[in-house]
Amino acid sequence: MERLKQAVSLIESGNFEKGLEELKEVRKEADHEGLYDLSNIYYSLGLIEDSRDVVEELLIHYPNEGELLVQAAECYVDLEQEQDAIAALNKIDANDAAYPPALLLLADLYQTEGLEEVAEQKLLEAKGISPDEPIIDFGLGEFYLTQGHHLKAVPYYESVLGTKGELANENIELRLAEALSGSGQFEEALTFYEKGLENGREINALFGYGFTALQIGEYRKAINAFNELKDLDPQYSTLYPYLARAYEEEGATDEAIQTLAQGIKVDEFNEELYLQASRLSYKTHDNTSGEQYLRELLAINPTHIEAAKTLATFLRTEERYEDIIDLLNNIEEGDQNDPYLDWSAATAYAQVEEYKDAIKRYENAYTYFKNDPIFLEEYGLFLIEEGRREEAINAFKLALKLDPTLVHLEEEILRFGEERFNEE
Template identity: 45%
Template sequence: MSHQVIEKALTLIDNGDVEQGLNILRDNQSAFNEEDLFHTAQIYQQLGMLEESKELLKGLLYHYPNEPDLILSLAEVYIDLDEEDEAMALLENIEEEEEGYIQGLLLLADLYQAQGLYEVSENKLLMAKKISPSEPIIDLALGEINLSQGDYKKAIPYYKAVVPHRKEIEFDLEERLAECYSATGQFEEAIPYFDTALQKELKIDVLFQYGFTALQAGYYKTAIEKLNEVKQLDYEYSSLYLYLAKAYEQEGLLQESLGAAKEGLVVNEYNKELQVFAAKVALKQNNTNEAEKLLREAIAIDPGYIEAAITLTKIFLQEEQYEDVVDCLQELIKFGETDPQFDWDLAVANQKLENYSDALNHYRQAYTSFKDDSGFLYDYAYFLLEEGKREEAKVLFEKLIQLDPTNMELQDVYTNLDE
């Protein structure tokens, strides 16, 4: 009879007459047996009446303290009420031989993960896997927890274990595997998973990651295709432009590369990395003025941007604008930035400006970083020779000959110094 009462109440609730259905449950609750009370508690939980559900389940658990279904249901209600400590205390009491033990471990793993206790969470999942090694839900959870910690390599075998069960589990499995393979540098392995993931559902972030991964794998045409698809979906997806420009450059399409970079700067004019990349492409086209303009804009955004400053000083050195080299790098140093390349460039610039004392100081400071760089040693050695420091120069020419023993010019200079 009580079963029919619950069915009647459920029919009313399903038809939208929630209050009348609940009144029937309340009026008849005193006559319900344990199974009916449990069913009523589940109805309350589904309707969001968590306190009512909790009280019924606590009453039942008092009489049946080891019943796993009651423990799990009450724990879920506690979780929904943000009473995690109560839920954890319940779940930890499920004995290993009991039916709900594995489900309890999974719930505990979720709770510990939510609290940031990833190692404890993973241990609970590994305990579950030891009991049920082929359960795909456990493998999926282990994949997820390792992914959340950035341990992509460790996550891959767990996700792959779920692959044979993909029809049973609705989950973006291919997307996860693509992400993991890409993040671990296994770009070629990631490609087919990206293809499958995008066939199932077109997601712009996944499409972007596909383009980025194709670029890293050396599939430049594919990268161009996918990143252009991202652009068509969302012109303001600013992250795409740097990689699209790089893909075009790798294909030798410098004009398209510069065009993509400039498109990106329209979307985000403060993208300093894109400005420097565009400047380097402009330099490959021998467009020095355009490169200088872009580099100055990057430095205006970030006066301490070392890569932009070093690239700009290379232009100044090439154009013999030595005072500009000194001004640019000294301004950078004012911001507390340091780089061994600064000293090398300042040494050359000051040498050309006939500030020989400053030049020598910068050469000596740069030596530690560039003592095996033949270009630096060449500059420094000839500077010392011009300054009459023959013994110091001799040491450097000897190192240069070791690096390039076939260079007859160096051999002749060294011989003269030796004599």
């Protein structure tokens, strides 16, 4: 239709308003074929409501035409009229050539609504009808990948490698790499990540590449990938703990600590960064920084048990018993109970001579540590101070049974046993 071509030409040359006016005039006089073309033009221009109106006009005359119903559904999806889209697609007859594309679109809609089983059923039905159609295999791969079923996604992506046409602009290698990595096939995944990244440096793919390299000990490749990602997007906070780990594995502990410090500036609420930074600081004998990172983490999350346990252990080695008590009083507001914290608290209370609190904590810890000879020896010594010699002797005997090298406890058992006999 010549007038339709002229209208499109006006729009393409920048005369948008005049071109749209011409399209309105075309609509008044166009036959059904012309209206179909007009709907496609409106859609390509992003004028979805106009496209929908024209399609709906055609559907009055051809209510069961599958191609029109698919086109209408695509308009409804763009206009967030999902239920209208589903209704239109469900009208298409199973023998219609448009039925397989309709199934793919239905699968997307059902998946969006959280009906994953229905979505999968639609995709597999389309696969049964058109077993060699690449777009269907790709759809199945995408579905399983988004569902976290990586192993299921692999063969579908493999079947469409090198496919042209509709999939020419899809980076299949990167999708396959993600599926392989997610299913634990790291070496194969690394190969496809490298091929896919040659086609485009996607930030999520760079993260996946670095993560995969890390899993198989390719630490230098992981470092390079994560650093490239950091240069492209410094706010990609997930990369920092993994980059730090790769540096640590390479023996570059200072770089690992610096990376974690950078990560904390980007994401101050990422608890893993503080834990990792603290651990590495202690590892390099920077106890001040190690303690500071733990205290910063506990300021963010006062109920973080692992941070509290680590800090309490450090304070205990430094015999800072008042600090242990202050720490535990602050972090236990949420009724957090942990046997390691009970043991640390018991030791601290005993050292500052708050014996009632100490015995309560020792008794709490005993249930968990009754097979730990180090705990039993400490507990026994405390029981002796409390005058509970029989319980102390039992604790020493159990400790000696668990660890026969604690021969000094034999003397304690004999000594306190004789004292008890003499008292009797």
